[in-house]
Amino acid sequence: MSKSHHLADRIQQLQPSAIRELLKHSKMPGVISLAGGIPSAELFDKEGLAQATQQVVAQNFNEAFQYGLTEGNVELRDQLVGLCQQRGITTSADQLLITSGSQQALDLLIRALANPGDVFVVERPTYLATLQILSLTEAKVESVGSDEHGMIVDELEALLSTTRIKAVYIVPTFGNPSGTTLSKERREKLVKLAAQHDFVIIEDDPYGAISFTEEREKTLFQTAAEMGDRESVVYTSTFSKILAPGLRVGWIVLPEWMKQKVAIVKQATDLHANSFAQSLVAAYLTTGRLESQVAQIREAYKQKCLALSRFLKEELDDHITFNEPKGGMFLWATFRYEFDTTEWLKQTLEKGVVYVPGEFFFSDHADKKTLRFSYATATEEQLREAVKRLKSAL
Numbered sequence: 001m002s003k004s005h006h007l008a009d010r011i012q013q014l015q016p017s018a019i020r021e022l023l024k025h026s027k028m029p030g031v032i033s034l035a036g037g038i039p040s041a042e043l044f045d046k047e048g049l050a051q052a053t054q055q056v057v058a059q060n061f062n063e064a065f066q067y068g069l070t071e072g073n074v075e076l077r078d079q080l081v082g083l084c085q086q087r088g089i090t091t092s093a094d095q096l097l098i099t100s101g102s103q104q105a106l107d108l109l110i111r112a113l114a115n116p117g118d119v120f121v122v123e124r125p126t127y128l129a130t131l132q133i134l135s136l137t138e139a140k141v142e143s144v145g146s147d148e149h150g151m152i153v154d155e156l157e158a159l160l161s162t163t164r165i166k167a168v169y170i171v172p173t174f175g176n177p178s179g180t181t182l183s184k185e186r187r188e189k190l191v192k193l194a195a196q197h198d199f200v201i202i203e204d205d206p207y208g209a210i211s212f213t214e215e216r217e218k219t220l221f222q223t224a225a226e227m228g229d230r231e232s233v234v235y236t237s238t239f240s241k242i243l244a245p246g247l248r249v250g251w252i253v254l255p256e257w258m259k260q261k262v263a264i265v266k267q268a269t270d271l272h273a274n275s276f277a278q279s280l281v282a283a284y285l286t287t288g289r290l291e292s293q294v295a296q297i298r299e300a301y302k303q304k305c306l307a308l309s310r311f312l313k314e315e316l317d318d319h320i321t322f323n324e325p326k327g328g329m330f331l332w333a334t335f336r337y338e339f340d341t342t343e344w345l346k347q348t349l350e351k352g353v354v355y356v357p358g359e360f361f362f363s364d365h366a367d368k369k370t371l372r373f374s375y376a377t378a379t380e381e382q383l384r385e386a387v388k389r390l391k392s393a394l
C-alpha cells in the first residue's frame with residue numbers, strides 16, 4: 001500500500017509545474033524557444049572565470065574547499081559592499097548574507113516572515129517561483145494589478161484599507177515576467193505605505209544592472225534609506241544574470257532586526273553557500289572584469305530586445321501589443337482580443353516555436369491573453385524566424 005498519505009498536507013497539494021509539462025517538447029530539434037528564463041551562455045566570461053578559478057586554487061585553496069561562515073565569505077561580502085554602493089545601496093559587510101542564488105534568499109526571507117494566515121502581496125503578474133515558495137507556507141497570497149509603470153500602488157493602498165499585510169514581494173526593475181519598471185512616484189509611495197502600515201518590502205533585483213539606457217530608478221532600498229527608513233526594505237540580488245547562474249551565488253542586504261534570525265534559518269537549511277563558488281566570485285571581482293562583462297550583456301540583450309520588438313511590430317501588430325522593455329530579459333505581450341495563449345502553445349509548437357503562456361504568472365485573476373517572450377538566448381535570425389512561425393500559427 002502506498003504511504004503517500006504520510007506526505008505533509010501542504011506537500012500533497014503541490015502540483016508538478018504545468019509549464020514544465022507544456023514545454024517538455026520544446027527541446028526537440030528545430031524548435032526555437034523564447035520560453036526559458038535563462039541567460040545566454042555565449043556571454044559567460046570564460047576567460048575571466050578560468051583566471052579566477054586558477055587564482056582560487058593557487059591562493060585560496062583551503063578556504064575554497066573548507067566549511068565557511070553562514071553569513072558568507074568575508075572577502076566576497078567586503079567586495080559586495082562596493083557593488084551595492086554602485087547601486088546606491090549604502091551598507092556594511094555585516095548586513096549582508098550570501099545565499100545560494102536569490103531563489104534561496106526569497107525562500108529564507110519568506111520562511112522567516114510567514115505565520116499561518118499572514119498576507120503576502122504580489123504583483124499581477126509575478127515571478128512564478130515566489131508563488132511556489134509561498135505555496136509551501138501557510139501564508140495567504142493577495143495580488144495587486146500592474147501596468148506599464150509597474151505595480152499599481154494605489155490598488156495596494158485600497159487593499160490596505162481593509163487588510164493587514166505582512167509583506168509585499170516585488171521585482172521593481174525590469175520585472176520577470178512583465179519587463180516593466182516601477183516609476184519613481186510609485187516607489188516613493190510604496191515605501192511610505194510600508195512605514196505607515198508597518199509591512200515589509202522584499203525587493204528582488206536580479207535584472208536592475210541589465211539596463212539598456214543610462215536611466216536608473218533608485219532601488220526601493222535607497223528610496224527608503226533617503227527617507228530615513230532602514231527597517232522596511234530587504235533587498236536581494238544575484239550573480240546569476242550578470243556572471244553565471246550555475247555558480248548559485250546571490251545575496252541579501254538585511255535590516256538589523258532580521259539579520260540574526262535569517263542567518264539562523266540559513267544555517268538550518270544548508271550551513272552556508274558553496275565555499276568554492278563564493279571564493280570564485282570574490283576572485284573574479286578582483287580581476288575588475290565585471291564592469292565590461294555587464295556592459296557586454298546589456299548591449300547584447302538590448303540588440304536582441306530591439307530586434308524582437310521590431311519583428312513583432314512588423315508581423316503581429318494587428319494581434320498583440322506590448323511595452324518595449326528598457327532592460328532585463330523579458331518581453332510581456334498581450335493579445336488585442338480575447339485569446340487563450342495556453343491553448344495556442346500547442347499550435348505554435350507544431351510550427352516550431354515556444355513561449356510561456358501568461359496565465360502561470362498570476363496568483364489569481366489570470367489573464368489568458370498574455371504571454372512572456374525571453375529574447376536572451378535566441379540569435380537575431382532565430383528571433384525573426386520565431387515571429388514568422390508565430391504568425392503562421394495564428
Ligand SMILES: Cc1ncc(COP(=O)(O)O)c(C=O)c1O
Pocket residue numbers: 037100101102103104127171176204206237238239240245249250
Ligand atoms: C525575479 C527573479 N527572482 C529570482 C530569481 C532566482 O535567481 P537565482 O536564484 O538564480 O539568483 C529569478 C531567476 O530567474 C528571477 O527571475
